[in-house]
Amino acid sequence: MEKRPTAITANELQKSYKKVHVLRDVSFIVEKGTIFALLGANGSGKTTTINILTTLLDADRGTATVNGFDVATQAGEVRNHISLTGQFAAVDDVLTARENLVLIGELRHIKNPAGTAEALLKQFALADAADLRSATFSGGMRRRLDIAMSLIGDPSVIFFDEPTTGLDPQSRNMMWETIRALAKGGTTVFLTTQYLEEADQLADRIAILNQGRIAVEGTPQDLKKLLPNGKIELRFHSQKQLDDAARLLEKYSPLRDDDVRSLTIETDGTLAQVARLFSQIQAANIETTEFSQKLPTLDDVFLKIINENEENT
Amino acid sequence: MHAFRDTLVMAKRSLRHTIRSLDTIITVAITPIALMLLFVYVFGGSFGASSGSVKYIDFITPGIVILCVVSGIAYAALRLNNDMTKGIINRFRTMPVASSSILGGHALSSVLSNLFSVVLVMIVAFLVGFRSDAGITAWLIFTGILVLFTLATTWLAIVFGLLAKSAEGAGAFSYILILLLFISSAFTPTDKMNPVLRAFADHQPMTPIVETMRSLLINGSAGESAWLAVAWCAGLLVASYLLALRIYKNKKGYSVN
Numbered sequence: 001m002e003k004r005p006t007a008i009t010a011n012e013l014q015k016s017y018k019k020v021h022v023l024r025d026v027s028f029i030v031e032k033g034t035i036f037a038l039l040g041a042n043g044s045g046k047t048t049t050i051n052i053l054t055t056l057l058d059a060d061r062g063t064a065t066v067n068g069f070d071v072a073t074q075a076g077e078v079r080n081h082i083s084l085t086g087q088f089a090a091v092d093d094v095l096t097a098r099e100n101l102v103l104i105g106e107l108r109h110i111k112n113p114a115g116t117a118e119a120l121l122k123q124f125a126l127a128d129a130a131d132l133r134s135a136t137f138s139g140g141m142r143r144r145l146d147i148a149m150s151l152i153g154d155p156s157v158i159f160f161d162e163p164t165t166g167l168d169p170q171s172r173n174m175m176w177e178t179i180r181a182l183a184k185g186g187t188t189v190f191l192t193t194q195y196l197e198e199a200d201q202l203a204d205r206i207a208i209l210n211q212g213r214i215a216v217e218g219t220p221q222d223l224k225k226l227l228p229n230g231k232i233e234l235r236f237h238s239q240k241q242l243d244d245a246a247r248l249l250e251k252y253s254p255l256r257d258d259d260v261r262s263l264t265i266e267t268d269g270t271l272a273q274v275a276r277l278f279s280q281i282q283a284a285n286i287e288t289t290e291f292s293q294k295l296p297t298l299d300d301v302f303l304k305i306i307n308e309n310e311e312n313t
Numbered sequence: 314m315h316a317f318r319d320t321l322v323m324a325k326r327s328l329r330h331t332i333r334s335l336d337t338i339i340t341v342a343i344t345p346i347a348l349m350l351l352f353v354y355v356f357g358g359s360f361g362a363s364s365g366s367v368k369y370i371d372f373i374t375p376g377i378v379i380l381c382v383v384s385g386i387a388y389a390a391l392r393l394n395n396d397m398t399k400g401i402i403n404r405f406r407t408m409p410v411a412s413s414s415i416l417g418g419h420a421l422s423s424v425l426s427n428l429f430s431v432v433l434v435m436i437v438a439f440l441v442g443f444r445s446d447a448g449i450t451a452w453l454i455f456t457g458i459l460v461l462f463t464l465a466t467t468w469l470a471i472v473f474g475l476l477a478k479s480a481e482g483a484g485a486f487s488y489i490l491i492l493l494l495f496i497s498s499a500f501t502p503t504d505k506m507n508p509v510l511r512a513f514a515d516h517q518p519m520t521p522i523v524e525t526m527r528s529l530l531i532n533g534s535a536g537e538s539a540w541l542a543v544a545w546c547a548g549l550l551v552a553s554y555l556l557a558l559r560i561y562k563n564k565k566g567y568s569v570n
Binding site for chain 2: 054055056076079080082083084086087088089090091092094095099103104106107108109149150
């Protein structure tokens with residue numbers, strides 16, 4: 001693969017608050033024009049990492065650069081190249097949508113703040129609410145205004161801290177589209193998320209942050225190889241049918257739960273295997289009341305990675 | 314030049330906040346006006362005897378004006394504190410905008426809105442009998458000292474706005490200034506106070522500031538306390554400005570963690 005120039009580097013970042021080590025060792029490289037997802041649970045250090053990269057916070061140890069500028073010693077230069085969309089919409093509630101956009105345009109010293117504001121209001125479906133105070137906006141509208149404000153001045157690196165947390169599915173899809181469009185246009189996108197699916201949908205590369213360390217980093221394909229297999233849960237009417245099914249599917253070594261009369265079977269995720277399973281059950285005249293597919297969760301991935309780390313040491 | 318332009322942009326934002334809560338400006342003007350009426354019509358007789366040949370309303374007007382400013386600047390602390398405890402501050406901090414512009418915008422809009430409140434207070438003072446023979450120059454110097462005082466105390470307000478943990482706490486410091494004002498020669502000459510209080514009143518900043526403003530309005534000249542008044546204001550301004558910038562830079566980004 002062709003090597004692209006670097007947009008962001010983090011090199012052995014460490015950060016503690018009092019005696020709590022939030023970041024123990026965080027290193028990664030983000031190439032220009034790509035989407036990089038930092039995936040982790042609450043409290044794993046995602047926001048701390050993003051605060052260091054966006055010059056809001058100094059690291060205790062380690063260095064980081066954005067477009068070649070050191071975030072600690074050249075913060076002013078870094079701020080010329082970035083924008084941050086935080087977890088909470090950073091809009092001024094007292095101002096209208098238009099005034100918010102013009103304010104940022106003026107502070108970014110762009111040529112035509114009013115014209116840019118007008119275009120963004122249209123692009124983000126805020127034209128009808130342009131002259132209403134943003135305090136009256138719904139969550140989705142505030143978020144859209146927030147992003148529109150982040151795009152002013154065409155920053156080459158945009159940081160999103162949990163961009164879809166708390167959004168309805170429609171707003172989430174719009175956010176995803178915006179992020180994809182940004183990367184297509186050459187902008188580097190750094191985002192944090194706690195959703196495996198989101199990282200998989202958007203990112204060119206994913207790093208999983210666990211207890212202040214990058215547990216694993218790679219493309220979504222790389223990471224999927226690490227994923228535990230999916231599971232299928234089957235439920236039955238009667239105890240007898242459960243017994244029959246358990247015998248029939250013995251070779252899959254199902255996990256049996258007599259309380260709810262269910263069998264849970266690990267699958268390799270292929271349709272062929274699932275189809276074979278069902279045809280066997282049908283052929284034996286066993287009736288299932290319910291079946292559900294269990295996708296691997298972030299917890300499963302963590303458990304697997306942690307287990308593997310332990311096995312390797 | 315960017316820093317200056319940015320300060321104006323931030324001041325415009327802060328003025329919009331002020332104008333959209335016009336009741337705050339009115340509130341700021343109403344308390345001093347009410348006190349002025351109280352002093353003149355209720356206590357006027359007994360206090361008035363002590364102001365000598367000067368009409369009591371003329372005697373207290375500078376003090377009332379200062380009272381208006383020290384209660385008004387609390388809103389600068391409040392607005393800044395509001396910014397600091399919301400996500401918007403992280404947007405400003407990650408943009409190429411100087412800290413002095415972010416804070417300076419609040420300072421500039423505070424000076425303007427306080428001058429507006431002062432004008433309201435002066436109008437009522439005229440209505441209840443305040444008169445001044447001061448010429449243009451004296452009025453200009455009066456305004457200059459008033460602006461310097463407002464700017465200095467606004468930066469002090471900004472320091473407290475940055476330090477306060479909540480919006481409620483941010484404005485509380487102005488009571489200290491109000492107390493200082495009452496233990497000065499603003500409403501009664503210090504020679505009627507007990508010796509300890511008098512020693513304090515004669516050597517704290519409010520006394521020379523009030524006396525200079527009073528001298529300008531009554532005699533048309535700044536008087537002997539003028540340099541002391543300017544020195545106190547300039548000192549407070551420089552110290553508060555530097556302290557505010559330092560606190561702001563050391564403050565970490567707003568975060569839920």
